[in-house]
Amino acid sequence: MQFRTAIKLGHYFLTVYLLVMVxxxxFLNQQDDAPDTLKTVxxxxxxxWLYMTEHNTGGATVPITYRYYVEPxxxxxxxxxxxxxxxxxxxISGMGSINDIHIDDKNRVTVNYSGRFINMASGVDQVTFEIQR
Structure with missing residues (x-):
């Protein structure tokens, strides 16, 4: 009789422990759905129009990322x-800034960007880099 009670109590505590762990x-591994903040238009x-958003959800160990959009x-x-x-x-996504941007008559976008670069839109056909040290 005491053995059965001990088994039931052990099962109860193990179940509660596993529920707390899961x-x-x-709760500790949920995605942060905080949207970017709009910085400039x-x-x-x-x-x-050029839109710049800031993604700053990484805390002290993840740098602030800026995203630049050219949209209507x-x-x-x-x-x-x-x-x-x-x-x-x-x-463009990165830790830098757009210094100059132009759109010509053929809707070709020319961007002068400085800073660390993370990603570029998949529809970009041609890129020219200038490296300064």
Whole structure:
């Protein structure tokens, strides 16, 4: 009789322990769905706007990442615009800044970017690099 009670109690404590461990793992490893924050909006020409968002959810060990988008005008609040942009592919992602950007008559975008570079849009056909030390 005491053996059965000990087994039931052991099973109860083991079940509670496993539930706490699984629940803790779940809550500690959730994705952070915090959207990027919209930092700047600049009009490039009558049809295109440059949007810059900041992704800063990594804490002290992950650098701040900036994402640059060239899109038609997006209406809404800063949060709504940032949420819409998060569904799009950025032109450039990195830890640097765009110093100069132009769009010519053929809708060809020329960008002068300085800083650490992470990613570029998949639709980019030609890239020219200038390396300075």
């Amino acid at each position: 629940g803790g793992y779940y 600049s009009q490039l020409n009558s049809e295109h 005008k997006i209406k809404g609040s800063d949060q709504q615009i940032a949420k819409q942009l998060s569904a799009l592919e950025p032109l």
